[in-house]
Amino acid sequence: xxxxxxxxxxxxxxxxxxxxxxxxxxxxxxxxxxxxxxxxxxxxxxxxxxxxxxxxxxxxxxxxxxxxxxxxxxxxxxxxxxxxxxxxxxxxxxxxxxxxxxxxxxxxxxxxxxxxxxxxxxxxxxxxxxxxxxxxxxxxxxxxxxxxxxxxxxxxxxxxxxxxxxxxxxxxxxxxxxxxxxxxxxxxxxxxxxxxxxxxxxxxxxxxxxxxxxxxxxxxxxxxxxxxxxxxxxxxxxxxxxxxxxxxxxxxxxxxxxxxxxxxxxxxxx
Numbered sequence: 001x002x003x004x005x006x007x008x009x010x011x012x013x014x015x016x017x018x019x020x021x022x023x024x025x026x027x028x029x030x031x032x033x034x035x036x037x038x039x040x041x042x043x044x045x046x047x048x049x050x051x052x053x054x055x056x057x058x059x060x061x062x063x064x065x066x067x068x069x070x071x072x073x074x075x076x077x078x079x080x081x082x083x084x085x086x087x088x089x090x091x092x093x094x095x096x097x098x099x100x101x102x103x104x105x106x107x108x109x110x111x112x113x114x115x116x117x118x119x120x121x122x123x124x125x126x127x128x129x130x131x132x133x134x135x136x137x138x139x140x141x142x143x144x145x146x147x148x149x150x151x152x153x154x155x156x157x158x159x160x161x162x163x164x165x166x167x168x169x170x171x172x173x174x175x176x177x178x179x180x181x182x183x184x185x186x187x188x189x190x191x192x193x194x195x196x197x198x199x200x201x202x203x204x205x206x207x208x209x210x211x212x213x214x215x216x217x218x219x220x221x222x223x224x225x226x227x228x229x230x231x232x233x234x235x236x237x238x239x240x241x242x243x244x245x246x247x248x249x250x251x252x253x254x255x256x257x258x259x260x261x262x263x264x265x266x267x268x269x270x
Contacts, residue, residue, distance in 0.1 A: 001089070002106035007080040009073045009102040014080060020103055027093040029061045034105075035074070035088045036230045038268040042074050042088065043230075047193045052092060054191075062094035070100065077102045087231065109231050110154075118238030118248045119154035121227070122147060123216065124169070127160050144169040155227055157240055164188075165214040171227035173237075174198070176252045178223065180208040188213075194228040194260070201259040207252060219243050224250035226257075234260050 008020040015023075033052040036043040049070050056064060070090075077088060087107040092100050110119065124147045126140065144156045148169075156169040166188050167173055172195035175182045181202060183195070199209045219225075224247035225237040234257035236247035247253050 003103050004083065004086065004106055005077065005081045005104035007077075009077045009080075011098070011100055012069055012073050012076065014076070020101060023099065023101055024091060026095055026099075027091055029059060029093040031055050031059060031061055031092045033090045034230050035090065037078060037083065037088055037104075038085050038264070040078055040084055041268045042078070043264055043267045044193050044197065045071060045074060047196065048090075051191060051193060052090060056092060061092070063092075063098040065092060065098065065100055073100065073102045077104070107231060110233075110235050114154070115233075115235060116248060118236035118245070119227075120152070120239045121155045121157050121168070121237055121241075122151040122153035123159050123165075123241055124148075124156040125159050125161065126156070126169075127158065127166075141169075159216055163216045165216055165219070168227050168229070171229040171232055171235075173225060173227050174209075174256070175214065175219075175222040176224040176226075176247070176250055177221075179206075179252055180210060181252070181256065182210045182212065182214060182222070184214055185211050192228060192230075194230060194233065197263055198228050198234060198256055198260050201263055202256055205255070205259055207255065224253050226253050228260075233257065233264070 003017060003020065006017055008015050008017060010023065033048050035045065035048045049067050053065055074088065081104055083104050086104050088102060089105045090100060090102050124144055126144055148156050155171055157173060158166045158169060160166060166184050167190060172189055172192040203209050219240055220243055224245045226247055227235050227237060236253050237245055238247065239245065
């Protein structure tokens with residue numbers, strides 16, 4: 001993780017990068033959130049706050065966070081730095097009191113070409129510990145990265161030992177069957193803000209969203225697939241291992257992307 005901001009925030013107060021790194025070294029809970037900033041505006045701030053609050057509770061970490069303080073810290077970080085379009089990482093831990101740290105990190109977004117053609121993904125038999133909690137797990141990340149590097153894949157699709165598909169290593173996944181989206185049950189995945197928003201706007205616009213167990217041997221039967229995430233938006237999948245999809249030209253994928261980006265525009269209009 002490459003921290004970009006020189007001025008960072010701890011509980012509404014400005015700190016320098018050296019102090020930030022010292023505080024991050026104390027962090028044992030590894031509860032974090034990543035928020036997209038577009039045109040100097042934080043996207044879906046309330047939703048990201050709520051997910052972090054739930055991660056704190058589900059992980060058993062002490063303390064809590066307050067939305068007004070969270071919002072003020074985000075706004076202060078943006079105002080003290082010059083980044084127009086970048087991701088903010090928020091880290092939370094408890095050490096004699098609640099500590100919430102806010103800082104800009106180096107951010108990668110898919111290229112126009114990747115959105116146009118879709119991306120290659122690979123399956124990985126790896127199970128995330130407590131999938132509903134957004135926490136940093138070093139061993140998990142390193143294992144998945146090795147698998148992705150070996151296959152030159154954009155993302156790894158996680159498969160449980162029972163042969164069920166859950167989510168991406170850093171994203172959620174939707175499959176397309178006709179005019180219907182199929183995704184894993186809420187209990188089996190990290191409840192991504194982008195995932196929830198996509199499901200919400202699709203259901204409101206006539207696209208059925210079915211949440212159910214997905215078997216790995218079903219993958220060839222789907223018409224297309226896409227991943228969602230803070231940096232990825234709705235990103236078509238070109239292939240999973242040797243299974244090839246025409247997701248980028250699929251009408252349901254295009255509609256889901258259009259509906260989601262409309263919601264993003266509402267958040268970022270100047």
